[in-house]
Amino acid sequence: MVKYLGSKRLLVPAILRAVGDVSAPGGTVLDLFSGTSRVGHALKRAGYRVIASDHNGYAATLARCYVQADREDVLDDAERLVAELNRTASRVVVGVGAGGEEVVEGGGWFARAYAGEARFFRAGNAGRIEAVREAIAAKGLEAELEAVLLTSLLEAADRVDSTTGVQMAYLKSWSWRSGRRLELRVPGVLPRAAGGKGEAHLLDAAEAAQRFEADVAYIDPPYNQHSYLGNYHVWETLVRWDAPGMYGVARKREDVQERKSAFNSRRGFEGALRRLLGAVRAPAVVLSFSDEGFLSRERLEGLLGEVFGVAQGLATVSCATHDHARYVGAKIGIHNPKGERVGTVGRLRNREFIYTIRRYGVPGAGDSGVRGDGVAVGAGCGSE
């Protein structure tokens, strides 16, 4: 899967345990900030029906591939088409320019933007990505199969990019992986889960929380001011294929300036989280939280207590702590938009918390009539 800030790669086993504590496999889990769909994929594999949602198009595409599409429906076509698209990529003619750099024949707007004006890919790979994306568009496939191929292309492009893992900037000197040739692979699409067919949605979390009921809501919001759309604008463009207006050295999509998330703002975060938690229609909530976020742990725990009525015995909250290394960009240092190193990052480790909230008396959620004992959070927050 793609390099992604805040991806729960290392925490998937702990999240599965937390979900398993409140719902047996076969239940429905609503993932409101699905990102790479790593979590949804693991839940689907464990037998849950997953409803995944994210407000960015590339994330909704990854979810359509990893959560919604079922192996038995798409695998044969996907294998045939991935092989065909690799042949398409291999036909792109790549030459050498006067300065010894790669040049590609017939490159269009994508190659000009991301291998010329900005340098996210070498020219040959940008030309191959463009040729493959055009071929996918020309096929007019049904949505799930198209999402599988787009995921395959996005992951192939991620393996040959020249960044530290975010697209706010590209590296001044080419990354080692950018010299590899683009190669598509068939994504790990899973068979349908015992719990039923999954769904992928392109929605704001607040809208998705109102729309869908589930046994468990998994909540993993952004935790700082950096917009995911700004960090992964090339993926959004690759999926939408809309030749957007672009700006700045990193050639970001113009709509990065308009499509904002309340969760990326220090002032907006707490209110947005409070409204979201209040809107969730599930008897259990699992929440990921980082100590690098806008809210202190005390403040978050106070908020959970208020929203879910812990003191009134309407919910219990428990928590597990995980301490781990920060993402690789933190080790590489801080770079300006030209890819020049302009600073180092102080902390190389962070702490992630997984809160599990059991609610009692949620209408329509199989209320047992049992009341919680108002277990205080914090005291019981153990390390794993």
Ligand SMILES: C[S@@+](CC[C@H](N)C(=O)[O-])C[C@H]1O[C@@H](n2cnc3c(N)ncnc32)[C@H](O)[C@@H]1O
């Ligand atoms: C911390 S990441 C989630 C990572 C994901 N759990 C994974 O393992 O890959 C947060 C996600 O929230 C999405 N997001 C940000 N604001 C949102 C909003 N208001 N509604 C829905 N999704 C949002 C971002 O696009 C991003 O994918």
